[in-house]
Amino acid sequence: MSHELRTPLNSILGFSNLLRRGEDISAAQRKDLDTINRSGEHLLGLINDVLDVAKIEAGRVTLESAPCDLRALVRVVVDMMQVRAAAKDLQLIVEESGGFPRFIRVDASKMREILINLIINAIKFTQRGSVVLRLAAAPEDASNRVRLRLEVEDTGIGIAPEDQAGIFEAFSQVGAALRKGTGHGTGLGLTIVKQYVELMGGSIRLQSVLGQGSRFCVELPVALATESEVTPPRDERRVIRIEAGQQEYRILVVEDDMESRQLLQRLLEDAGFAVRVAENGAEGVAVFPSWMPHFIWMDRRMPEMDGLEATGRIRKLEGGQEVVIAVTASVLDSQLNDVLSAGMDDFLRKPYRPAEIFDCMARHLGLRYVYADDAPRPGTQDSLPLRPEALAALSEELRGELANALMSLDADRIARVIRGISEVDPALGAVVAQFADRLAYTPILRALRAGTGKVEFAEGDS
Numbered sequence: 001m002s003h004e005l006r007t008p009l010n011s012i013l014g015f016s017n018l019l020r021r022g023e024d025i026s027a028a029q030r031k032d033l034d035t036i037n038r039s040g041e042h043l044l045g046l047i048n049d050v051l052d053v054a055k056i057e058a059g060r061v062t063l064e065s066a067p068c069d070l071r072a073l074v075r076v077v078v079d080m081m082q083v084r085a086a087a088k089d090l091q092l093i094v095e096e097s098g099g100f101p102r103f104i105r106v107d108a109s110k111m112r113e114i115l116i117n118l119i120i121n122a123i124k125f126t127q128r129g130s131v132v133l134r135l136a137a138a139p140e141d142a143s144n145r146v147r148l149r150l151e152v153e154d155t156g157i158g159i160a161p162e163d164q165a166g167i168f169e170a171f172s173q174v175g176a177a178l179r180k181g182t183g184h185g186t187g188l189g190l191t192i193v194k195q196y197v198e199l200m201g202g203s204i205r206l207q208s209v210l211g212q213g214s215r216f217c218v219e220l221p222v223a224l225a226t227e228s229e230v231t232p233p234r235d236e237r238r239v240i241r242i243e244a245g246q247q248e249y250r251i252l253v254v255e256d257d258m259e260s261r262q263l264l265q266r267l268l269e270d271a272g273f274a275v276r277v278a279e280n281g282a283e284g285v286a287v288f289p290s291w292m293p294h295f296i297w298m299d300r301r302m303p304e305m306d307g308l309e310a311t312g313r314i315r316k317l318e319g320g321q322e323v324v325i326a327v328t329a330s331v332l333d334s335q336l337n338d339v340l341s342a343g344m345d346d347f348l349r350k351p352y353r354p355a356e357i358f359d360c361m362a363r364h365l366g367l368r369y370v371y372a373d374d375a376p377r378p379g380t381q382d383s384l385p386l387r388p389e390a391l392a393a394l395s396e397e398l399r400g401e402l403a404n405a406l407m408s409l410d411a412d413r414i415a416r417v418i419r420g421i422s423e424v425d426p427a428l429g430a431v432v433a434q435f436a437d438r439l440a441y442t443p444i445l446r447a448l449r450a451g452t453g454k455v456e457f458a459e460g461d462s
Contacts, residue, residue, distance in 0.1 A: 010351035011259035067229035079442040091130035117189035122154035129155030153215040159208040238372035252293035254284035281310030308342040388450035
């Protein structure tokens with residue numbers, strides 16, 4: 001189901017972004033494409049929620065624990081939520097006790113989802129007063145491990161005792177939320193929080209008094225890490241072409257879905273790669289001896305012969321051991337061993353970002369690219385200022401899309417919006433990209449507000 005849902009979305013988001021790059025489209029057409037892209041992103045978020053719950057309940061989700069700058073993660077989440085709180089004249093307060101660690105080993109994406117869902121939930125159901133995030137930690141018996149304590153307390157409408165037992169159930173929007181009309185969305189936020197917390201070996205408790213507010217308390221056991229272990233973020237700049245002076249690289253795309261095949265082919269050919277396509281694994285195996293590609297993008301699920309079998313057969317052909325093979329599919333964590341055992345070198349999940357495609361190929365082939373901007377990288381002395389008047393000159397739709405992307409904390413979505421800005425104003429897109437690359441989202445939002453006097457919110461965005 002994941003594959004079937006994500007594959008058409010990959011085409012919707014991919015082609016709408018390609019069309020937005022065009023210089024010959026009208027303002028009305030660009031607005032329509034913005035709507036398509038924004039709606040596709042919203043639909044992807046809903047699908048991800050439903051699939052996350054389904055995978056958890058089926059026991060198909062595993063943790064991807066890695067070194068993480070926890071304070072930076074918390075700061076980014078809180079900065080984004082400050083804008084939501086300010087829109088309702090609420091105070092969002094952070095209280096950190098001594099000994100709260102900065103660097104830990106954790107599944108950062110799941111930690112971020114826990115914090116975002118708890119804070120959004122608190123803001124959503126609080127009409128006046130404050131939302132407080134409390135951060136604390138205590139040493140555990142094992143060395144180099146601590147027990148994090150995260151509390152989110154609000155002065156909102158509260159939850160009646162008879163409703164508290166069902167608050168973590170899927171698709172549940174209970175009691176006062178429905179009566180006041182504040183319940184919206186999938187009703188999966190707290191369900192995902194609880195299941196992620198338990199998957200990480202932690203616990204979550206609720207205390208609430210109707211009419212006075214609620215407090216959610218999360219405790220998680222984590223291992224400490226060091227600053228040197230934390231890796232920098234991926235370069236999200238848009239690739240224009242392969243840098244001159246490199247050999248010609250032949251790429252084979254093996255994909256049964258026509259739209260996905262055409263999208264990947266166009267991305268690669270526009271960047272200067274020589275590309276051939278095959279509609280299934282059997283055709284890919286047949287093309288290989290005459291084409292001798294340097295890299296193969298192989299889909300996993302295909303008729304006649306799937307990607308795993310095709311990879312195994314190619315590996316047995318002359319030259320088959322030298323080619324790099326990556327899979328583009330909705331691969332579950334539990335299926336990764338099957339993918340790697342079949343002889344594949346890497347994988348991406350749909351819907352993929354163009355930056356991920358090019359980054360994967362650069363890692364394996366040692367490629368160098370020319371990017372859409374020549375802006376200095378974050379931290380250099382030549383960093384450019386972000387001018388509010390430049391953001392104010394963008395269309396209202398693009399400003400709103402940027403604001404909502406930043407508040408969603410979704411790196412994919414933010415990168416797509418920045419690419420849209422670069423197509424309208426390359427210099428401004430380069431500057432915004434600098435701030436986004438170092439996760440400086442709050443200055444962008446402040447510049448938006450300074451330039452227009454407000455930050456536009458998409459209807460129902462959360």
